Amino acid sequence: MIAILDYGSGNLRSAQRAFERSGVEVVVTSDRDVALNAAGLVVPGVGAFAACMRGLINVGGDEIVRARVAGQRPTLGICVGMQIFFRDGDEHTNGELHKGVGVWQESVSKMKAPILPHMGWNTVSVTGNSNLFSGLTDQSFYFVHSYAAKAPVGIAQAWTTHGEKFLSAVEDGAICATQFHPEKSGDAGLALIKNWVAML
Amino acid sequence: MALSIRIIPCLDVTDGRVVKGVNFTDLVDAGDPVEMASLYNAEGADELTFLDISASSSDRETTLDVVRKTAEQVFIPLTVGGGIRTVEDVNRLLRAGADKVSINTSAIARPELIAEIADRFGSQVLVISIDARRARTESGFEVTTHGGRQSAGLDALAWVEKACALGAGEILLNSMDADGTRAGYDIGMITAVRAISKVPLIASGGAGSLEDFAAALDAGADALLAASVFHFGVHRISDVKKYLSGQGYSIRTNVTV
Numbered sequence: 001m002i003a004i005l006d007y008g009s010g011n012l013r014s015a016q017r018a019f020e021r022s023g024v025e026v027v028v029t030s031d032r033d034v035a036l037n038a039a040g041l042v043v044p045g046v047g048a049f050a051a052c053m054r055g056l057i058n059v060g061g062d063e064i065v066r067a068r069v070a071g072q073r074p075t076l077g078i079c080v081g082m083q084i085f086f087r088d089g090d091e092h093t094n095g096e097l098h099k100g101v102g103v104w105q106e107s108v109s110k111m112k113a114p115i116l117p118h119m120g121w122n123t124v125s126v127t128g129n130s131n132l133f134s135g136l137t138d139q140s141f142y143f144v145h146s147y148a149a150k151a152p153v154g155i156a157q158a159w160t161t162h163g164e165k166f167l168s169a170v171e172d173g174a175i176c177a178t179q180f181h182p183e184k185s186g187d188a189g190l191a192l193i194k195n196w197v198a199m200l
Numbered sequence: 201m202a203l204s205i206r207i208i209p210c211l212d213v214t215d216g217r218v219v220k221g222v223n224f225t226d227l228v229d230a231g232d233p234v235e236m237a238s239l240y241n242a243e244g245a246d247e248l249t250f251l252d253i254s255a256s257s258s259d260r261e262t263t264l265d266v267v268r269k270t271a272e273q274v275f276i277p278l279t280v281g282g283g284i285r286t287v288e289d290v291n292r293l294l295r296a297g298a299d300k301v302s303i304n305t306s307a308i309a310r311p312e313l314i315a316e317i318a319d320r321f322g323s324q325v326l327v328i329s330i331d332a333r334r335a336r337t338e339s340g341f342e343v344t345t346h347g348g349r350q351s352a353g354l355d356a357l358a359w360v361e362k363a364c365a366l367g368a369g370e371i372l373l374n375s376m377d378a379d380g381t382r383a384g385y386d387i388g389m390i391t392a393v394r395a396i397s398k399v400p401l402i403a404s405g406g407a408g409s410l411e412d413f414a415a416a417l418d419a420g421a422d423a424l425l426a427a428s429v430f431h432f433g434v435h436r437i438s439d440v441k442k443y444l445s446g447q448g449y450s451i452r453t454n455v456t457v
Contacts, residue, residue: 011271011294011295011296011297011298013268013271013272013297014271014272014275014297017271017272017273017275018275046321046322046324046325047321047322047324048322114398115398115399115400115422116398116399117323117324117369117370117399117400118203119324119369119370119400119422120203120204120205120206120246120400120422120423121203121204121206121246121452122202122203122204138453140204140452140453142276142277143203144277144299144324145324146323146324161202162202162203181277183275184275184276184277184299185275185276186241186275186276189275190275
């Protein structure tokens with residue numbers, strides 16, 4: 001069973017349907033035990049870094065993610081759900097940093113690009129041995145964001161360029177994350193979700 | 201590779217059906233929204249836009265249902281516009297499964313609505329839709345309301361700047377002079393808006409020939425929205441993308457994996 005963590009971050013029903021396409025049971029939940037014990041946990045996220053982090057802490061989600069990391073239980077962060085896995089982010093602040101969950105000790109910062117948000121379909125270039133992108137060459141994924149991580153973390157990475165090169169996906173043992181929205185990336189996104197489910 | 205240009209079919213929805221008029225009159229029934237969304241997804245649409253043109257609140261409830269059904273079956277971004285007046289209206293649509301909302305008249309009437317929506321949900325959910333036409337204003341373009349029939353008394357470029365400052369995440373620029381004519385996008389208007397905005401720009405109104413799509417991109421549009429040319433089969437989305445790819449534009453190839 002897969003749990004999608006509900007901490008007030010938008011509509012999760014279409015995400016639920018997208019994950020169900022892989023033939024697994026999917027629940028949308030903010031229940032601590034369900035989220036801790038699910039075979040896979042999805043941490044979505046839209047909006048601002050600090051607001052997402054507040055919402056996550058409200059349901060004890062930061063502790064849930066840390067516990068799953070410690071136990072190497074499969075966990076997938078999406079969009080701002082990826083960003084809050086990092087140590088901190090500088091969204092909407094004047095130099096002051098918002099603390100993230102701290103799975104990875106790097107920062108998330110504003111992208112340097114002439115047009116922001118980075119909105120639309122872009123390709124990825126994979127480094128390392130990736131399971132997530134298995135069979136997915138030359139595919140595009142849907143991005144909506146103005147902030148990103150730019151330093152390599154994890155065992156395998158995907159990179160995308162918009163103004164500058166940034167980290168568009170990470171695989172780090174049981175912990176995965178995508179800056180793009182696989183649940184909004186058509187057939188390519190559904191295939192990536194299937195790859196993730198196959199890793200559980 | 202770079203960010204792909206986006207092709208966005210727009211479905212005008214009322215009472216659970218898709219309609220599209222020429223210059224916003226003479227509506228013709230063009231089909232079922234969920235079916236059309238699935239069809240356009242299969243053809244390679246990069247996003248979908250629903251414009252709710254309902255006259256009554258009971259029809260608006262029907263639209264929420266259409267959004268819900270579509271979002272559960274079609275896994276590409278969905279924008280919904282029409283009749284949105286409050287943050288709560290936005291919340292309902294996002295909860296039904298919309299990824300973005302577009303607001304138009306209500307932002308002109310009360311510009312603070314832009315900041316209220318951006319503060320609550322983030323700029324990335326908010327498309328500011330502008331129905332503009334050529335006029336004797338400072339920039340030569342003015343904002344209109346009521347489907348292009350009335351002047352809003354606003355210079356179009358001044359409005360773009362204000363909307364962006366308040367938190368617009370994207371601009372949907374609809375030429376009321378070109379809308380429904382299939383005589384080409386208003387290239388001068390796209391160029392002028394591109395020059396002063398740093399958010400993504402969607403061009404709309406006037407798409408006819410394949411060359412029209414390329415001209416709008418050359419003028420600085422990031423995405424192209426069209427309705428009647430797709431609904432009535434003048435062009436298929438796959439043909440437009442194939443043509444643009446041949447012209448050297450970065451497009452998303454919809455490879456079935």
